[in-house]
Amino acid sequence: MAVRGEEISRILQAQIANFSETVTAQNVGTVVEVGDGIARIWGLSNCMASELLEFPKAGVRGLAMNLEEDTVGAIILGPYTQIAEGDEVYSTGRIIEVPVGDALIGRVVNALGDPIDGKGPIAAEGTRPVERIAPGVIERQQVNVPVQTGIKAIDAMIPIGRGQRELIIGDRQTGKTAIALDTIINQKGGDLICIYVAIGQRQSTVAEVVNTLEQYGAMEHTIVVAATASDPAPMQYLAPYAGCAMGEHFMETGRDALIVYDDLSKHAAAYRQVSLLLRRPAGREAYPGDVFYLHSRLLERAARLSNERGGGSLTALPIIETQANDVSAYIPTNVISITDGQIYLEPDLFYQGIRPALNVGISVSRVGGNAQTRAMRQVAGKLRLDLAQFRSLAAFAQLGTESLDRATRAQLELGLRLQEILKQPQYHPYRLDQQVMILFAGTQGYLNDVPVSKVSAWEAEFHRFMASAHPEIGEEIMREKRLSDELIAKLRAAIEEFKRTVAV
Numbered sequence: 162m163a164v165r166g167e168e169i170s171r172i173l174q175a176q177i178a179n180f181s182e183t184v185t186a187q188n189v190g191t192v193v194e195v196g197d198g199i200a201r202i203w204g205l206s207n208c209m210a211s212e213l214l215e216f217p218k219a220g221v222r223g224l225a226m227n228l229e230e231d232t233v234g235a236i237i238l239g240p241y242t243q244i245a246e247g248d249e250v251y252s253t254g255r256i257i258e259v260p261v262g263d264a265l266i267g268r269v270v271n272a273l274g275d276p277i278d279g280k281g282p283i284a285a286e287g288t289r290p291v292e293r294i295a296p297g298v299i300e301r302q303q304v305n306v307p308v309q310t311g312i313k314a315i316d317a318m319i320p321i322g323r324g325q326r327e328l329i330i331g332d333r334q335t336g337k338t339a340i341a342l343d344t345i346i347n348q349k350g351g352d353l354i355c356i357y358v359a360i361g362q363r364q365s366t367v368a369e370v371v372n373t374l375e376q377y378g379a380m381e382h383t384i385v386v387a388a389t390a391s392d393p394a395p396m397q398y399l400a401p402y403a404g405c406a407m408g409e410h411f412m413e414t415g416r417d418a419l420i421v422y423d424d425l426s427k428h429a430a431a432y433r434q435v436s437l438l439l440r441r442p443a444g445r446e447a448y449p450g451d452v453f454y455l456h457s458r459l460l461e462r463a464a465r466l467s468n469e470r471g472g473g474s475l476t477a478l479p480i481i482e483t484q485a486n487d488v489s490a491y492i493p494t495n496v497i498s499i500t501d502g503q504i505y506l507e508p509d510l511f512y513q514g515i516r517p518a519l520n521v522g523i524s525v526s527r528v529g530g531n532a533q534t535r536a537m538r539q540v541a542g543k544l545r546l547d548l549a550q551f552r553s554l555a556a557f558a559q560l561g562t563e564s565l566d567r568a569t570r571a572q573l574e575l576g577l578r579l580q581e582i583l584k585q586p587q588y589h590p591y592r593l594d595q596q597v598m599i600l601f602a603g604t605q606g607y608l609n610d611v612p613v614s615k616v617s618a619w620e621a622e623f624h625r626f627m628a629s630a631h632p633e634i635g636e637e638i639m640r641e642k643r644l645s646d647e648l649i650a651k652l653r654a655a656i657e658e659f660k661r662t663v664a665v
Contacts, residue, residue: 188252192216193232195244198393199438202233202250211292213258215251219243222273223250224257224395227439234439236395238273256292259403260285261410266354269371269385272400274407277387278371289410291402295461302467304501305531308419308476311347311590312340314519314583317541317600318548319504322532323353323417323474324465328496330481330488331506336517337480339587340504341421342370344478346377347590348419354411355383356420358404361397361427364389377588397431405462408475412464415471420463424480425456429492446491453495460499488523502526516584521548534593535643540600544579547604551576578608581616594635595624597644598652607656622663623656631655 190205200223202214214223214235221241227234237244259274262285269278276283304322321327321344329337345355357374359367367387374380384407388400401422411418422428429452436449444450456479463477479500481493486508488497497503502525511518530538554573558565565573582603585591591599599620602608611619627635634651638644644652 190250192246192248197438198237198241198395200235202235205233205252208233208252211256213253213255216244218248236435238395256290258288258290259406261289261407262286265384267380272388272396272403289406291406296464300467300470301464304465304528307532309593310344312343313585313596314517316596318545319524319526320532322528323476325528326460326463326477326500328479328500328503330503332483332508335506335508335511338423340517341478343590345383346379348382349378354418356404356408358386358401358422360388360400361390394431394434398435401428401459412473412475415473417474419476422479424482426482426492456496457499501528536597536638539644540597577613578616579603581613594638597638602656623659626659626663
C-alpha cells in the first residue's frame with residue numbers, strides 16, 4: 162500500500178515537534194607532547210587546576226597541573242606508554258576526588274581509591290576532593306586526648322595527642338615504620354581508625370605490612386593506601402592527599418582517625434620529578450620552590466575539631482628518612498618546622514640493641530603532658546630528665562666507675578634499669594595499665610637490686626603476676642586514669658609481694 166505524501170509530511174512534522182535533543186559543549190584538547198608520566202595538551206581552554214582529564218584512547222586518567230597560556234601540563238595517573246601525540250583529551254569538569262567511608266576499612270587501595278587487594282569493588286558512601294583548605298584556628302580545639310601508641314618510651318616521654326602532627330625521623334632501617342605499625346596495632350578494639358599511606362616502597366614491603374596488620378587483627382580498623390616504587394611518580398605524589406581525604410571524612414563525622422605517611426622523603430622526590438618534567442624552575446637540591454607548601458598544606462589538615470564541628474580529630478604521623486643522621490637537610494628541616502614535635506631514632510642506639518632507638522635529647526612533643534593521662538604523668542614526670550642525665554653521665558663513665566661518687570653511681574645504675582624497661586620488642590604494644598605499673602616500679606627504685614641483665618625477665622614475670630594475682634589494680638588504672646593515694650598503696654604492696662614470692 163502506497164503511503165501518501167500528506168501522511169509522510171505529518172509524520173516528519175510530528176518528529177520535528179517532539180525533537181528534544183540538547184546541545185552539549187565538550188572541552189576537547191590534543192596531546193602535543195608526552196613522556197615520563199606527563200603530557201602537554203593544547204586546546205583545553207576551560208580546564209581547571211587539579212581537574213581530572215580523560216585519555217579515552219589509552220584508557221587512563223590525568224590531572225591538570227600547569228595552566229599555561231596555550232597549553233595545559235598534566236600528570237598521567239597510570240601507564241602512559243599508550244598515549245601518543247595527536248590523541249584527544251577530554252576534560253571532565255570534576256576536581257580530582259577519592260571515595261571515602263567505612264567501606265574502605267580493611268581494604269588496600271591505590272592513590273585514586275581503586276581497590277588493589279583482589280577483594281572486589283568498594284561500595285563507598287561518597288567522595289571527597291583530595292585537596293582541601295585546612296580547618297581554621299577558630300574551628301579547632303586544644304589537643305589533650307592521648308593517642309596510646311603502646312610504646313612505653315613514647316607514651317611516657319614524647320606523648321602524642323589526637324589532632325597532633327608528630328614527625329618520626331631517622332636513618333634507613335632504624336625502626337621508623339615499626340613505631341607506626343605498633344601504634345596502629347595498639348588501636349585494636351578502640352575507637353581510632355587508622356590509615357597507612359605507603360609511598361615509593363617495594364610491593365613486597367607493602368604486602369608484608371598488610372600481612373603483619375592482618376596477623377595482629379589491625380586491618381579491621383585500617384585502610385592501606387599504596388603507591389609503590391613500581392607506580393608512576395604522579396601516583397606517589399597523589400597518595401598522601403588521597404589518604405588525608407579519607408581520614409578527613411572520619412574527622413568531619415565526629416570520629417577520630419590516625420594517618421601515617423611512610424614516607425614524605427619519597428613523596429618530595431616524586432613531586433620533584435613531575436615538577437622538573439613539567440619544566441617548573443628548579444631550586445635548592447633541584448626541588449621546586451613550593452616544596453614546603455607541598456607538605457605544609459598536607460600536614461595542616463591534621464586537627465582536633467571544636468565540639469561545634471563534631472569534635473572529631475585527624476592525627477598525622479609523617480615519616481622522614483635522613484641520610485647519615487643529617488636532620489639539617491632541606492626536606493627534614495621543612496617537615497620539622499611544620500610538625501608539633503619529632504621522634505628521632507638514632508642508628509647508634511639501634512645497633513646497641515636499644516629499641517626503639519629513641520634519642521631523648523632531640524626528640525620532643527610540643528603538646529607534652531597535655532596529651533598524657535594523669536596516671537602516666539604521675540609515674541613518668543622525671544623519667545625524661547633521669548634518662549637524659551644518665552646518657553650524659555654514661556659518656557663520662559666509659560673510662561671506669563671506680564672514681565665516681567656513690568650518688569653518681571646510683572644514678573647510673575638507675576639509668577641502666579630505666580633504659581632496660583623502655584626496651585620493647587616489635588609488634589608488642591603495652592596497655593596503659595601495664596606501662597604505668599612497670600614505670601612506677603622502675604622510677605620508685607624497686608628494680609635497684611635486680612641485675613640489669615634480668616630486668617626484662619623480671620618485667621615479664623611482674624606483668625604475669627599482676628594479671629593473675631591483682632587484676633583489680635590494672636582495671637582501676639584503666640578506669641580512673643589516675644593513681645590515687647589508696648591505689649599507690651595497693652600497687653606498692655603488690656610489688657613487694659611479688660618481690661617476696663616470685664624469684665626471677
